[in-house]
Amino acid sequence: MKKTFLAVFATLIFVSCTEKKNSSIISTEDTFINKKDSTVIKHFFNTALSEGVAYEWLRDLTKNIGGRLSGSPEAQQAVEWAEKLMKDEGFDKVWLQPVMVPHWVRGEKEVANYTINGSKINVPICALGGSIATSKNGVTAEVIEVKSLKEVEELGGKIRGKIIFFNRPFDAKLINTFKAYGGCVDQRYGGAEVAGKFGAVGTIVRSMTLSIDDYPHTGSMGYGKAKKEDYIPTAAISSKAANLLSENLKKHPKLKFYFKQSCKTLPDAPSFNVIGEITGSEFPDKYVVVGGHLDSWDLGEGAHDDGTGVVQSLGVLRLFKQLNIKPKHTLRVVLFMNEENGTRGAKKYAEEVKKNKEIHVAALESDAGGHTPRGFTYKGNDSNKDLFMSWKALLSPYGLHDWSVGSPGADINPLMNETITLSGYRPDSQRYFDYHHAATDTFDKVNRRELELGTASMASLIYLMDKYLDVEPVKK
Amino acid sequence: MKKTFLAVFATLIFVSCTEKKNSSIISTEDTFINKKDSTVIKHFFNTALSEGVAYEWLRDLTKNIGGRLSGSPEAQQAVEWAEKLMKDEGFDKVWLQPVMVPHWVRGEKEVANYTINGSKINVPICALGGSIATSKNGVTAEVIEVKSLKEVEELGGKIRGKIIFFNRPFDAKLINTFKAYGGCVDQRYGGAEVAGKFGAVGTIVRSMTLSIDDYPHTGSMGYGKAKKEDYIPTAAISSKAANLLSENLKKHPKLKFYFKQSCKTLPDAPSFNVIGEITGSEFPDKYVVVGGHLDSWDLGEGAHDDGTGVVQSLGVLRLFKQLNIKPKHTLRVVLFMNEENGTRGAKKYAEEVKKNKEIHVAALESDAGGHTPRGFTYKGNDSNKDLFMSWKALLSPYGLHDWSVGSPGADINPLMNETITLSGYRPDSQRYFDYHHAATDTFDKVNRRELELGTASMASLIYLMDKYLDVEPVKK
Numbered sequence: 001m002k003k004t005f006l007a008v009f010a011t012l013i014f015v016s017c018t019e020k021k022n023s024s025i026i027s028t029e030d031t032f033i034n035k036k037d038s039t040v041i042k043h044f045f046n047t048a049l050s051e052g053v054a055y056e057w058l059r060d061l062t063k064n065i066g067g068r069l070s071g072s073p074e075a076q077q078a079v080e081w082a083e084k085l086m087k088d089e090g091f092d093k094v095w096l097q098p099v100m101v102p103h104w105v106r107g108e109k110e111v112a113n114y115t116i117n118g119s120k121i122n123v124p125i126c127a128l129g130g131s132i133a134t135s136k137n138g139v140t141a142e143v144i145e146v147k148s149l150k151e152v153e154e155l156g157g158k159i160r161g162k163i164i165f166f167n168r169p170f171d172a173k174l175i176n177t178f179k180a181y182g183g184c185v186d187q188r189y190g191g192a193e194v195a196g197k198f199g200a201v202g203t204i205v206r207s208m209t210l211s212i213d214d215y216p217h218t219g220s221m222g223y224g225k226a227k228k229e230d231y232i233p234t235a236a237i238s239s240k241a242a243n244l245l246s247e248n249l250k251k252h253p254k255l256k257f258y259f260k261q262s263c264k265t266l267p268d269a270p271s272f273n274v275i276g277e278i279t280g281s282e283f284p285d286k287y288v289v290v291g292g293h294l295d296s297w298d299l300g301e302g303a304h305d306d307g308t309g310v311v312q313s314l315g316v317l318r319l320f321k322q323l324n325i326k327p328k329h330t331l332r333v334v335l336f337m338n339e340e341n342g343t344r345g346a347k348k349y350a351e352e353v354k355k356n357k358e359i360h361v362a363a364l365e366s367d368a369g370g371h372t373p374r375g376f377t378y379k380g381n382d383s384n385k386d387l388f389m390s391w392k393a394l395l396s397p398y399g400l401h402d403w404s405v406g407s408p409g410a411d412i413n414p415l416m417n418e419t420i421t422l423s424g425y426r427p428d429s430q431r432y433f434d435y436h437h438a439a440t441d442t443f444d445k446v447n448r449r450e451l452e453l454g455t456a457s458m459a460s461l462i463y464l465m466d467k468y469l470d471v472e473p474v475k476k
Numbered sequence: 477m478k479k480t481f482l483a484v485f486a487t488l489i490f491v492s493c494t495e496k497k498n499s500s501i502i503s504t505e506d507t508f509i510n511k512k513d514s515t516v517i518k519h520f521f522n523t524a525l526s527e528g529v530a531y532e533w534l535r536d537l538t539k540n541i542g543g544r545l546s547g548s549p550e551a552q553q554a555v556e557w558a559e560k561l562m563k564d565e566g567f568d569k570v571w572l573q574p575v576m577v578p579h580w581v582r583g584e585k586e587v588a589n590y591t592i593n594g595s596k597i598n599v600p601i602c603a604l605g606g607s608i609a610t611s612k613n614g615v616t617a618e619v620i621e622v623k624s625l626k627e628v629e630e631l632g633g634k635i636r637g638k639i640i641f642f643n644r645p646f647d648a649k650l651i652n653t654f655k656a657y658g659g660c661v662d663q664r665y666g667g668a669e670v671a672g673k674f675g676a677v678g679t680i681v682r683s684m685t686l687s688i689d690d691y692p693h694t695g696s697m698g699y700g701k702a703k704k705e706d707y708i709p710t711a712a713i714s715s716k717a718a719n720l721l722s723e724n725l726k727k728h729p730k731l732k733f734y735f736k737q738s739c740k741t742l743p744d745a746p747s748f749n750v751i752g753e754i755t756g757s758e759f760p761d762k763y764v765v766v767g768g769h770l771d772s773w774d775l776g777e778g779a780h781d782d783g784t785g786v787v788q789s790l791g792v793l794r795l796f797k798q799l800n801i802k803p804k805h806t807l808r809v810v811l812f813m814n815e816e817n818g819t820r821g822a823k824k825y826a827e828e829v830k831k832n833k834e835i836h837v838a839a840l841e842s843d844a845g846g847h848t849p850r851g852f853t854y855k856g857n858d859s860n861k862d863l864f865m866s867w868k869a870l871l872s873p874y875g876l877h878d879w880s881v882g883s884p885g886a887d888i889n890p891l892m893n894e895t896i897t898l899s900g901y902r903p904d905s906q907r908y909f910d911y912h913h914a915a916t917d918t919f920d921k922v923n924r925r926e927l928e929l930g931t932a933s934m935a936s937l938i939y940l941m942d943k944y945l946d947v948e949p950v951k952k
Contacts, residue, residue, distance in 0.1 A: 046649045173522045175874055175929075210925060372848065372904045374875070398651055399850070399904075401877035428848045428875075428904070430925045449686060449906045453651075 308370025375402030784846025851878030
């Protein structure tokens, strides 16, 4: 596009912020008494877009620490990084909440291959989180391709001694890629349990992605109620390798697949949720929470999952401080540990809330990537729902049009009760599963503006929830 | 994000297309008589997302041809590529529309530097399209930094013998980045004309981008009504280099900047718009047009600008054929030549329309990148506006919420008259200017799903415009 087209735009430009420097114009009193919500929201966006530092925080977290699987030294570094950052930002209270987490380690890089007409085809695989290792010599067996757990149940004893290849792809026709993920992830999480029951010797699972590439995507799996002796090793294979294997199996149904992995589960390890607060001006003993998860898978840098949620959540508190907006309730950022393979941090946090009888008014989670904003989900009682949905009018000018009832996210879900309002931040989902749990989830996939638009969107929702919600349902 | 979160989604999944294979279920009769618009639109999206080939077309165009500046061998290759593709797709009519285009060539790679305290700082620059060369020895002069053309007018004679450095950055606070571009691009297009008038020896212009990086962004400039002897060479410098130069000028206001470029304007060259048609079933002599521009700047691969618009426009006609939807009016794809530095193709096309008295009902342009869909602009008479805007309800489920009155784009704007309806496809704009006119506008920046969502969005709008619009304004 060029000049001619944009001459038109030029005439449309409105001076959006001719007022004085953001940080000086909103006093506590102004904010809550005189300023319109739309004005406050505009300031959140202006400040995030022109002065935001979340992108640089993310660079630091992803490039200097990187992947940070629960129990790893990197996870501990991330805890220390977050604690220091919160203190440097001058939050009123900063502390670590101890929690024991699963400690699974990948071990040596996995190997997989098979041979057709004398030529060896190497297969990009990675062990799924929680899987057992193969024996030292690996596993070699014929492969049965299936599209569902049900199909395995139907095959029953016929799968004994075989490797089960789960190859049901995402439904590309679903606009929301999380729905496509939701329609496939049972293969990854539960495939090994079912296949092990009938005597399979291993499972390989098509990577949970819409991209056709050479990267295996890891993720959590579980053996459920299986007996220990029925545990079998399970790995993800890249989507391209899955397509090729499927083709080759049609021509060579007896081909022998080999894979080897040396992952193991160590004893639970000590770790922490990292928590910071800005004390509430009216109700210091009631809480509004914003958060994401600090841990990530080990293959990439944990950028979109969930480095972006971490820095956006921290950015929300920074925005409140920059604009000198004092929340009515205590505004708490919680960076949860172990979302990926146990949600122990989430459970621990909810337990402590209950034990200490802390009243939580609202909570917002960002764990769907750092792409351009699309909206928020709502989970709460019917009384607050209409009020919540009415805020769409304030945020749709910033691209947030999708407001729907839905799950907020794994880390704040355990806080659910009759009075709380929960929400999940929903950025655009098209690219998310290209990187999700893979080596490609790196800093360069995040766009600074998209990230900061998210920070401002979240700050706006937190501001509205803090201002208008209380533990008493709003009366109609 | 992991399993727990998505179990919820899994339960929400609806089988969106249990019907038979798309291509067999919609007959001509069905489409226009029995099928609801929402059903047809759903089929456009299903087909594009699961069987679309626009991404592979784009790979071919960008990787095997690449940048294709008007008059270049690559532009001619792109013409032949598009003509062959249209014929291979079986469009009813395919032809080339001759047009003479400006032929500017960059010449050798540009060089720029300055020295501070004995150490040389190299500066990434590129000549702006249409600029003259420097002398063989380059230009060396002191630098005056300005933020606007007006400032140059005010300085007047004081700039004689100097290099003018236009350094007004994009306004990061504007949500729509095209507005930020519109607020800055006068420096690039008109800076040299104004500075040359007062005796400056060259201008360097901050790249038109929100990204802070090392890539200079080219783009068109003009000397307007300047006398030939007042023409001065002009180049873009990277945003990072602009920031550094600005800092250095504060400490070293007398520093001497050197740059050299060998670009030149050759005689106009013969080229073509490439046009293909599906003949209308009811009104074969009335036209609905969809298009983008085939030329691009030379530095990158012309991926988002405007390879995506080209393959999306071609994809629209392919979708009509795949689904066996016969348009009422003749559906014409026009791939315009020379949008970037002359819009000669656009002018030529509009001239021919006028000369041949072709009745155009509607036209849609895609030239704002290939990112995730956001909406459409409307330009037309008041009678059709409400109808057009009512289609938002059909497309917002696919993420198209932004429907506004605005410019459709440089290539179809010349078609404007009292009866036609013009529209511009509007994808998300956050990343667009990171790549725009720079070496970074490459295939890897395009996401397959985002691209195909655009194709389906455009096909949907074309379908609706073809079905409901005519040259007679709709009666209320």
